Amino acid sequence: MKYLTEFRNGEIAQRMAREIAQVTTRPWKIMEVCGGQTHSIIRNGIDQMLPAGIEMVHGPGCPVCVTPLELIDKALAIAALPGVMFCSFGDMLRVPGTEADLFQVKGAGGDVRVVYSPLDAVDLAVKHPDKQVVFFGVGFETTAPANAMSVHLAKRRGLKNFSMLVSHVLVPPAIEAILSAPENRVQAFLAAGHVCSVMGYWEYPPLVEKFSIPIVVTGFEPLDLLDGIRRAVLQLERGEHRVENAYERIVTYAGNLEAQKLLAQVFETTDRAWRGIGVIPHSGWRLNAAYRAFDAEERFQISGIRTVESPLCHSGDVLRGTIKPAECPAFGNECTPRHPLGATMVSSEGACAAYFNYGRFLSANDLASAGAALSGAAHG
Amino acid sequence: MADADAPDFSKWSCPLPLRDYPTIVMGHGGGGKLGNELVEFLFLPAFRNPALENLGDAAVFELGSGKLAMSTDSFVVQPLFFPGGSIGALAVNGTVNDLAVSGAEPRFLSASFILEEGFLLAQLAAVVEAMADAARTAGVRIVTGDTKVVERGHGDGCYITTAGVGVVRTGVSVSSLHAMPGDVVLVSGTIGDHGMAIMSVREGLEFESQIRSDCAALNGMIATVLDAAGDAVHAMRDPTRGGLASTLNEIATASNVGIEIDEASVPVRAEVQSACELLGLDPVYVANEGKAVFFVRPDSADRVLETLRVHPLGRDAARIGLVVAQHPRMLVARTAMGANRVIPTQIGEQLPRIC
Numbered sequence: 001m002k003y004l005t006e007f008r009n010g011e012i013a014q015r016m017a018r019e020i021a022q023v024t025t026r027p028w029k030i031m032e033v034c035g036g037q038t039h040s041i042i043r044n045g046i047d048q049m050l051p052a053g054i055e056m057v058h059g060p061g062c063p064v065c066v067t068p069l070e071l072i073d074k075a076l077a078i079a080a081l082p083g084v085m086f087c088s089f090g091d092m093l094r095v096p097g098t099e100a101d102l103f104q105v106k107g108a109g110g111d112v113r114v115v116y117s118p119l120d121a122v123d124l125a126v127k128h129p130d131k132q133v134v135f136f137g138v139g140f141e142t143t144a145p146a147n148a149m150s151v152h153l154a155k156r157r158g159l160k161n162f163s164m165l166v167s168h169v170l171v172p173p174a175i176e177a178i179l180s181a182p183e184n185r186v187q188a189f190l191a192a193g194h195v196c197s198v199m200g201y202w203e204y205p206p207l208v209e210k211f212s213i214p215i216v217v218t219g220f221e222p223l224d225l226l227d228g229i230r231r232a233v234l235q236l237e238r239g240e241h242r243v244e245n246a247y248e249r250i251v252t253y254a255g256n257l258e259a260q261k262l263l264a265q266v267f268e269t270t271d272r273a274w275r276g277i278g279v280i281p282h283s284g285w286r287l288n289a290a291y292r293a294f295d296a297e298e299r300f301q302i303s304g305i306r307t308v309e310s311p312l313c314h315s316g317d318v319l320r321g322t323i324k325p326a327e328c329p330a331f332g333n334e335c336t337p338r339h340p341l342g343a344t345m346v347s348s349e350g351a352c353a354a355y356f357n358y359g360r361f362l363s364a365n366d367l368a369s370a371g372a373a374l375s376g377a378a379h380g
Numbered sequence: 381m382a383d384a385d386a387p388d389f390s391k392w393s394c395p396l397p398l399r400d401y402p403t404i405v406m407g408h409g410g411g412g413k414l415g416n417e418l419v420e421f422l423f424l425p426a427f428r429n430p431a432l433e434n435l436g437d438a439a440v441f442e443l444g445s446g447k448l449a450m451s452t453d454s455f456v457v458q459p460l461f462f463p464g465g466s467i468g469a470l471a472v473n474g475t476v477n478d479l480a481v482s483g484a485e486p487r488f489l490s491a492s493f494i495l496e497e498g499f500l501l502a503q504l505a506a507v508v509e510a511m512a513d514a515a516r517t518a519g520v521r522i523v524t525g526d527t528k529v530v531e532r533g534h535g536d537g538c539y540i541t542t543a544g545v546g547v548v549r550t551g552v553s554v555s556s557l558h559a560m561p562g563d564v565v566l567v568s569g570t571i572g573d574h575g576m577a578i579m580s581v582r583e584g585l586e587f588e589s590q591i592r593s594d595c596a597a598l599n600g601m602i603a604t605v606l607d608a609a610g611d612a613v614h615a616m617r618d619p620t621r622g623g624l625a626s627t628l629n630e631i632a633t634a635s636n637v638g639i640e641i642d643e644a645s646v647p648v649r650a651e652v653q654s655a656c657e658l659l660g661l662d663p664v665y666v667a668n669e670g671k672a673v674f675f676v677r678p679d680s681a682d683r684v685l686e687t688l689r690v691h692p693l694g695r696d697a698a699r700i701g702l703v704v705a706q707h708p709r710m711l712v713a714r715t716a717m718g719a720n721r722v723i724p725t726q727i728g729e730q731l732p733r734i735c
Contacts (some may be wrong), residue, residue, distance in 0.1 A: 004657065010644070010716045045719020107403035116583055116659070223718050337724075338413060358721040 004081060007221030008044075016226040017049040017088075020233055027053035028236050029185050030229060031178070031321055033138075033171055034192030035350065036220050042354040044222045046054055046229075054233065055184065057321035058354075060174055063139040063167075064091050064347035065319060066274040069307040071167045072097040075136055078165065078303055085111045087121035088136040095346050098170025098307050118150035118164070125154065125162035134296045137164040142194040144168050144285060145259035148266040151287060151294045165296040166286050169272055171195050172203045173283035174338045179211045183322055188232040190218040190225070193247040197261075201257025204243045212241045219247040266291050275343055276316030310335075315342035318351050325355040332356060412622055412726035435634070436556050437478035437617060440548055449484035451475055452543035458536060460507060462581050464573070467540060467596030468510030470669060473597045474620065475544040476518045480599035481616040481672055483554040483606070484546030486518065491525040491542050496535035507538060518543065518597035552606055558614040559635035564681035565705040566674040566689050568601065569594065569696040570647045571624050576655045585658070588618030589653050596670030602693045605674065608687040617673050624724065625664040625711065627673055629725040633709045641701030641723075643713045664713075667725055674726035675703060 032038060038058045041047055047056050060066050076097045079086035086102070093114065106112035112133070115121050118135045125133035137147040145357040147164065154162040171192060178184055191204060196217045204215045214235035218228025228246045235242060245251055263285070272284025287295045312330040317323040325331050325344070335341040337353050344350035407414040414673060424432065431439040438451035455471045465473075472489065479486040491511065495504065515522050573594040580591050605613065615635070619627035624646070632639045647664045656663045670693060676684045681699060688694030711723045 004653075008716055010718055013717045043721060044717045045721055046717065048719040049717060086734050103405040103407060104401060104403065107401065107405040357724050 004221065007219070007223040009223065013049065013226055014221050015263045016223065016230060020054065020230050021051040023230075024053055024233055025237060026053045027055065028187050028233060029321075029356055030188045030190065030232050031056050031057040031058040031059045031174065031186040032190040032192075032218070032219075032225070032228075033061040034190075034195065035059075035065065036194065036348065037190060037192065037218065037225060038062070038351055038354055040220050040222065041225060042358045044225075045358075046222060046225050049226075050229065054229065056229075058318070058325075059178070059189075059321060060274060060277060060319040061140060061171065062344070062347050062350050063143070063169065063193075064095055065315065065343040065350045066169055066277065067092075067095070067138050067167050067343070068273040069098060069309060070273045070305055071165065071274070073305045073307055074101075074297065075300045076100055076102065076163055077305065078134055078296060078300050079105045079110045079112050080108070081132075081300070083130075083132055085113060085124060085131040085133045086136070087113050087115045087118075087124065087133060089116075089138070090114045091347050092136055092138060094340075095343050096340055098305075118147050119153070122150045122153050122157075122159070122162055125159050126157070129161060132162060132299075133162050134300075135162070135164045137168065140171055140192070140195050140221065141170055141198045141263075142192075143195065144263055144267065145198060145256070148262045151266055151291050153263065154294055155291060163294050163299045165285070167272070168267065168285035169274065170269075170283050170285065171199075172207065173280050174274070175207055175215075176210075177277070177280045177283070178320060179207070179213065180317040183320075186213075186321055188214040188216070188236055190228045190232065191215050193217060193219040193224070193251055196245075196247065196251040196255065198256050198259050200253050200260075201243055201245060201251065202253060202255070208241050208243050214241050215243050217243070217245045217247050217251050217314045219250065254319040274319070276313075278316075278321045310341040313342035315344040315352065318344050325352040328352070386709040404573075410622065412626065433649055434555060434557065436482055436704070438482035438484065438544075438546070439486070440482055440555075444605075449479050449482040449546045449548050450543070451478035451482070452541065454469055454539065454541040456536065456539050457578065459502065459578075459581055460538060462593055463590050464592030465577075465669065466507060466510045467538060468507040469514040469541040469595050471542045472511050472514035472518060472520070473595055473669060475542040475598055476514075476520055476597045477618040477620075477672070479544050479546035480597075480602045481554070481618050482546075482548070482594060483552040483616070484548045485543055485603070486520045486546040486599050488523045489515065489520050489542050489544045491540060492712040493520050493525070493527045494535055494539040494541075495527065495529050496509075496537050497529060497532040499537045501604060504538065506538075511540075514597065514605055517639055518599055548607060548609065551703050552610045552613070554613055554616050556615055556617065556631050556634040559631050559637050559639075559675040559703050560614060561637055561703050561705040562678050563614055564678050564699055565628070565641065565701040565703065566641065566676060566681065566685055566688065567619075567624065567646065567700050568598070568672045568674070568694045569618070569670075570652065571671060572648060572651045572652045572656065572663035572666035574620075574669040575623070576652045576663075578667075579659070580655055583659075585655060589651050591649070594668055594670035596693055598670060598672050598693065600692045601688065602672060604691055605684055605687050609676070609683050612677040613674055613684070614677065615675040619668050619671060621667050623665040623667055624673065625665070625723045626725055629709075629710045629723070631673075631675065634690065635703075638704040638707040638709070639701060639711045640704055641711070641713050642723040644716045645698055645700045647696045647698050659716050664723060678702075 081294040121135040216228045216231045267285035268288040269282045272288045273279045314328040340346045431441040438449040440449045453474045460467045476486045505611045577593040617627045688697035
């Protein structure tokens with residue numbers, strides 16, 4: 001497969017890992033911002049290939065994980081209303097609210113549907129004029145253009161039965177918040193390639209200057225990630241701090257200008273609460289005044305929501321990168337993908353679920369012996 | 381003397397895990413942990429008996445002088461017709477395959493239809509014709525059936541339930557309990573074809589080449605394997621709902637062994653891999669309807685692989701891993717990067733990721 005298989009070549013990956021080991025003289029902590037990158041690192045075992053001193057810290061870039069509990073509860077309340085058709089991306093369905101998840105709302109008779117694009121939700125609104133179609137518009141800058149387009153189309157078509165529950169979050173303010181925290185340990189960032197495909201990377205030079213840290217725009221395939229890590233380590237070892245683009249086949253400095261124009265037309269910046277982290281100023285988008293009529297929060301005035309987070313869950317510390325998932329006392333005990341206490345255990349991009357599912361609860365010895373047995377027989 | 385009516389708490393099973401979801405959710409039918417819990421905490425305690433307890437694809441039991449296998453399956457697929465198959469072909473092949481992987485020669489099937497008021501007779505005729513074709517190809521006879529009609533809005537056009545009976549081959553003793561360390565794991569072809577064929581039709585995804593379901597009766601292919609090395613096959617399964625990963629996890633658990641697979645050796649069609657990438661799915665969890673997994677004694681693995689590759693349904697058969705004594709009940713994959721990861725059983729349905 002063009003653009004996939006060549007970025008998954010095991011031999012080249014081993015060679016790149018050796019290069020990283022050769023240039024590494026000191027321990028470094030590098031944060032990959034995006035949940036998709038966390039997923040790929042853990043799934044492919046990239047972190048097992050790195051020299052011991054390089055620690056990958058998993059950032060808050062999983063939209064499922066950082067969507068505030070209050071908004072999940074609002075989604076559940078709206079989805080349960082008669083006459084509502086509630087549309088969402090698949091992995092939001094299992095995120096636990098205070099008392100239930102969207103699967104349970106669906107099981108109890110709510111009309112909850114998985115869509116692959118917000119434009120499908122607009123089509124549903126056209127097809128079902130008797131229903132109020134609500135799309136759960138979560139995500140980073142990556143999913144924002146399609147969400148903006150759906151609201152834009154709904155307005156142009158004069159749809160009275162389409163609205164969006166918006167919880168858009170933005171990467172640069174999150175990076176700034178992490179770097180500004182007194183307990184910060186992160187020394188370099190891998191910026192999320194897909195976010196930069198939309199936004200470009202013109203937002204990063206000021207951060208690099210302010211905090212004197214390297215930021216490398218990085219893709220998602222194993223070789224992309226290793227290249228991003230290699231460039232970050234090289235900068236750190238040389239005492240440099242620059243923005244670098246290691247995802248040139250997708251990302252340009254300016255980004256997708258058409259998309260940015262549409263985003264500016266539909267959204268405005270707002271303070272946003274991040275689940276497990278708290279409110280970060282100017283860290284989100286909401287529909288602006290011209291599109292406010294399509295805001296589900298305005299349309300469905302849900303009040304009286306009282307959220308209760310599990311006191312055992314340390315997902316905030318995980319998202320800030322101050323602890324690893326397995327260091328949370330509830331990890332693998334009270335909290336598993338079957339019984340998630342926090343969103344980081346639900347989404348496959350969530351750091352806790354990634355660790356649990358891909359077996360980081362196993363001791364390294366077990367895995368090593370398993371690997372030895374396998375390579376012996378599979379080639380025998 | 382014990383009172384027969386007194387409550388017996390030693391056999392009481394805790395229904396607590398079921399209470400997380402007070403209602404049935406779609407995940408209960410997704411071939412993952414939620415469905416397993418229904419079996420473990422509800423059906424098994426209620427129906428408990430030796431033939432059921434193996435929890436194989438089919439129950440195997442002695443009747444008269446022979447050993448029989450019996451299986452049943454319901455089919456609710458939408459759309460009813462899809463590239464490479466139809467609900468009718470699935471209904472026959474699904475039950476035939478469950479019997480075949482239990483070491484039986486499938487003989488007789490039943491067919492029950494639940495039809496929705498307003499369903500087109502011409503469509504029903506096409507479904508029935510597809511069933512008749514599939515039965516002829518598989519060499520089984522549909523000998524009994526039933527029809528019920530539900531009011532409009534209470535069904536999805538057409539649901540089919542089939543049950544089947546087969547005769548277990550003499551000298552063959554395959555079971556999900558019999559995988560043992562050293563066994564080689566073989567798969568009869570590419571994985572994920574059926575699930576992605578259905579999903580691309582449902583979601584209107586178009587690729588350069590159409591993805592076709594692998595829907596097929598496997599009894600002929602399995603018979604050639606058992607003819608060649610019947611005593612060396614310890615376990616067989618058809619990895620349907622929940623995909624290869626769920627099947628391997630089930631066998632690892634049932635046989636109390638570890639399973640290792642080499643990810644790069646698992647055959648996946650390029651178009652299936654592309655579709656999975658697009659939707660954020662992992663092909664190891666995607667359904668198959670015409671594939672079998674074999675656990676074979678190491679000295680016979682090459683013979684079984686050669687036998688499979690000669691058969692039209694096994695051309696892409698591959699050796700994908702082996703059974704180990706370490707990490708019992710766990711499936712570990714060696715990634716293309718040379719690292720290891722655990723492949724768990726899914727909770728319920730596999731959910732497409734946001735981005």
